[in-house]
Amino acid sequence: MSGHIPSILSIGAAVQDVFLSHSDEFKPVTDKTLHEQVMQLEMGGKADVNTINFSTGGGATNAAVTFARQGLHAHFMGTIGHDPAGQAVLDDLDNEGVDTRFVSYSKTLNTGYSVLLLAPNGERTILTYRGASTHYDMKQFNLDEVEAEWLYVSSMAGSMDALSHIFHQANDKGMKIFFNPGKGELKQPDKLKGLLADVTILSVNKEEAMQIVEGSDSEELARHLLNYVSVVVVSDGPNGVVATDGKTIVRAGMYQDVKVIDRTGAGDAFGSGFLSQWVQAKSLKEAIVFASANSTSVVTKIGAKTGILHSNTKLHDMPLNEKVF
Numbered sequence: 001m002s003g004h005i006p007s008i009l010s011i012g013a014a015v016q017d018v019f020l021s022h023s024d025e026f027k028p029v030t031d032k033t034l035h036e037q038v039m040q041l042e043m044g045g046k047a048d049v050n051t052i053n054f055s056t057g058g059g060a061t062n063a064a065v066t067f068a069r070q071g072l073h074a075h076f077m078g079t080i081g082h083d084p085a086g087q088a089v090l091d092d093l094d095n096e097g098v099d100t101r102f103v104s105y106s107k108t109l110n111t112g113y114s115v116l117l118l119a120p121n122g123e124r125t126i127l128t129y130r131g132a133s134t135h136y137d138m139k140q141f142n143l144d145e146v147e148a149e150w151l152y153v154s155s156m157a158g159s160m161d162a163l164s165h166i167f168h169q170a171n172d173k174g175m176k177i178f179f180n181p182g183k184g185e186l187k188q189p190d191k192l193k194g195l196l197a198d199v200t201i202l203s204v205n206k207e208e209a210m211q212i213v214e215g216s217d218s219e220e221l222a223r224h225l226l227n228y229v230s231v232v233v234v235s236d237g238p239n240g241v242v243a244t245d246g247k248t249i250v251r252a253g254m255y256q257d258v259k260v261i262d263r264t265g266a267g268d269a270f271g272s273g274f275l276s277q278w279v280q281a282k283s284l285k286e287a288i289v290f291a292s293a294n295s296t297s298v299v300t301k302i303g304a305k306t307g308i309l310h311s312n313t314k315l316h317d318m319p320l321n322e323k324v325f
Contacts, residue, residue: 006279007073009102009148009175010272011141011166012060012155013133014078015112016085019262019302022050028119039117039125055303056092058112058133059154059180062265062304063272064098066294067152070276071311075148077102079132079140085111086132092305104140106132122260122299136162143169150279151177154268158184160191167198176200180271186211196228201278203233203271218242219249233274233288235267243274243288246325250284253319255292258300265304270295273309285322289315 020026025047028037041047060078067074076098080086082105089111093100112133117125134157141162151170156163163185170177178201185192186208193212196202202225206218215221218234222242225232235241240253273294277287294309301307 005071005073006150007075007148008064008067008150008152008275008279009075009077009143009146010060010064010067010152011077012153013058013112013130013157014061014076014080014086014089014103015056015058015114015128015130015133016088017055017057017114017116017264017303019053019055019116019118019264020049020051021053021118021302023047023117026117026119028121028123037123039119053302054088055305056089057114057265057304058089059182059268060152061089061093061098062268062308063152063154063275064093065096065305066269066272066276066308068096068098069308069310070280072276072279073099073148075099075102075146077104077141077146079104079106079136080112081106081110081132083110085113096305102146106135109135116262116264118262118302122263124262124264130157134159138162138165141166141169143173143175146173146175148175150275151175152272152275153177154180154271155182155185157182158187160185160188160195163195167195171198178203178271178275180204180267181208193228199229201231201233201275202229203235203274205267206234206236206239209234219251222249231278233271233291235270240319241270241288241292243284244325245284248284248322249325250288250320250322252288252292255289255296255318256316258296260299262302263299266295266299268304269298269308285320288320289318292318 209221213224273291298307
């Protein structure tokens with residue numbers, strides 16, 4: 001990459017992930033009373049597990065690795081504990097070239113920790129201790145010393161006060177904001193809409209979009225969301241994605257049909273993949289293609305970071321069409 005290198009600050013969770021897989025006990029079964037697949041483990045029983053993988057996760061750290069691997073200046077701001085899990089998070093980020101000087105430490109809580117039980121179809125059941133990763137203290141999110149052009153936020157566990165504090169600081173510093181709200185934020189739609197005035201890019205899935213605005217299909221939802229932000233990305237699983245910047249609308253299908261090993265981090269890879277290209281002045285189509293490729297690569301590996309694409313990865317075409325808004 002020549003010329004100016006964009007800088008992105010990712011704020012949010014950092015956790016240690018432990019993946020348990022290749023167990024006969026983890027096969028999904030259909031619960032007719034729930035009309036969905038579930039994982040059933042016998043109470044008091046003991047399940048043998050044949051494979052264990054350690055990695056780190058958390059939406060903000062996953063995104064930071066995408067930015068770093070794309071040759072951008074990547075910074076991470078979040079809270080960890082003084083423990084081995086926190087050190088694992090720092091080691092991973094340091095090895096990827098992510099700036100970790102804005103990391104803070106909790107005096108009372110351990111680093112977030114997740115145990116993921118992987119089913120053969122790539123779905124997983126997650127046991128999570130959120131710990132320091134989501135017990136936010138606004139004093140830990142001071143942007144005074146941050147020099148970045150973009151802010152990437154995936155979720156702050158529904159802490160609207162913390163989000164408002166962060167967004168206002170970013171706005172005062174002239175930072176643009178990419179926002180991928182989580183369940184905690186979506187449960188507060190009125191407050192969420194109030195925050196969107198500071199957001200440049202909003203990335204949500206179809207079901208999430210329907211919690212914010214009216215609409216029955218992805219394109220209609222994307223059009224309505226443009227009343228709040230400049231760029232909208234609405235994903236719909238295997239049905240693809242719709243994105244618009246108010247000038248054109250891009251509709252894309254699946255990048256590639258692959259065997260799914262682990263879905264952890266797929267959404268983070270998509271959102272951060274999109275932003276990593278957008279900040280480099282790539283087109284809406286180019287950003288969607290890379291986002292889709294990044295997400296597709298991630299689900300073929302265990303862990304949220306292993307499959308994240310590096311710069312200069314050769315991409316192939318995908319089903320995609322663009323029309324004037």
